[in-house]
Amino acid sequence: MSSPLLTVSCLAKRYHRGGKTIAAVEDVSFVIEPGETLALAGPSGSGKSTIARLVLRLIEPDAGRIQFEGDDFFALSGSALRARRARLQMVFQDPLAAFNPRATVARVLDDALRIHGIASRTERPRRIAALLERVGLNADLAPRAIHEISGGQRQRVAIGRAIATNPSLIVLDEAVSALDVSVRGDILNLLLDLQAKERIAYLFISHDLGVVRAIAHRVVILDAGRIAESGDARAVIGAPQSAIGKALVTATPKLHRTTAS
């Protein structure tokens, strides 16, 4: 088997508050294979989002290593890091907060293409239209302001920006939690579709095990910054071993019903 896409080993992040040290993430290790979806699940405050931000190097870790596409990701800095960011993208929970309030749809996508030199200035409008179509949007949407379009459309634009730079891994931080149920299904299908076509791996962060079961191959359940259990998504959700895993499953009513019937 080829080497994994992302290897996270012994990752730790601690915060210091009034003389006390709080471990947000402690001794977390996992791997993601190319084209695979790994879900990070856990209750609020379990360190899911901190791990996402560490993997993206939005914050720096206190300990641990991350290997991404065979390179030590923490050794990169400056322009080398910015160039490598093309391969590792993110979709945020709140699609309104994730974009500059002054931006238009076209500008959001244009920035990604321009920064990584993916297309020339004259070619970019066509690339933007193609990207919008790939995420199931009409190309007419390009000149619209971000705040004018609906939440579901915004999240599609966010996915469009993430795939614009041909990434091998996208971190989805509660990417469907803020959407209403009908839109959520559409976005999940879009993600599955993109993964099937382009073998993009996802690090899918969610507190909703119903959604995790629908999209993830494997799941890591976190509790208070540590890994409580991990394994095949269906197996873990079907028969959770850890206390927190059981609590999460019982807290998902829909899932409860489907497993009972």
Place this chain on the structure above:
Amino acid sequence: MSVLRRFLRTPEAIAGAIILAALFAMALSASLLFPGDPQAIAGPALLPPFQDWSLPLGTDRLGRDVLAELFHGSRTSLAVGLAAATAALVIGAIVGTLAGFAGGLVDEVLMRITDAFQTVPGFLLALAFVSVVGPSLGVVVMAIALGAWTGPARVARAEVLSIRERDYVAGARVIGMHPLEIAFREVLPNALPPVLALSSVIVAAAILTEAALSFLGLGDPNRVTWGGMIAEGRTVLRTAPFLSIIPGVALVLTVLGVYLAGEGVVETTAVRRSLS
């Protein structure tokens, strides 16, 4: 269009807009209505206002037309006020953004420099600067901006500190945008509204500072200024008080107009924000 209508809803804003419009009209029409040198002798000395209708506001100690001087003086006041405020806002916004966005040592150094400027009274700073470099319009503008940029810098920094933590800044980093581009293209434009709200206060203060410098004889000697006119009239204050009163009233009205219009703009943007 609807923004303009909302702006003109409050009486302060209307008054301010009228005063400012009159001032701009004065400044623009000065060389049309009063061609030639306003500092040239136009009639007998110390002619009181409303005596001779070719010289409606009378003449000063040297027989110069007061109305012509008033019109030409409005140009200096407006030019210096706007240029100094623009310079102060630009410098302040850049320094504040860099300090707030970079954080750490850069923030410390920039903010201690801001503190240093803020502890020296702005007028004293301008006075010292003009005395050393010599009076000319550009130097006066720089001198006033030097004492006025600290306010915008502090406001911009405070705003940037809150914007910096937003998701869209993280998003810009994730797509690999250069930190300077994030600071000036993503963060600064969104930090500007509260900084711009300061502009009317700064313009008004700049106009007053310019007048004070001219009054002390540190204005551009080749230009008519209202401050200079007041200083000129001071020597004959008992016999011809109108020579100081007329430019004084013009100055008061101008500063009032700038304040009122600024207030109107803040009010308009506040309504817009609460609506959206």
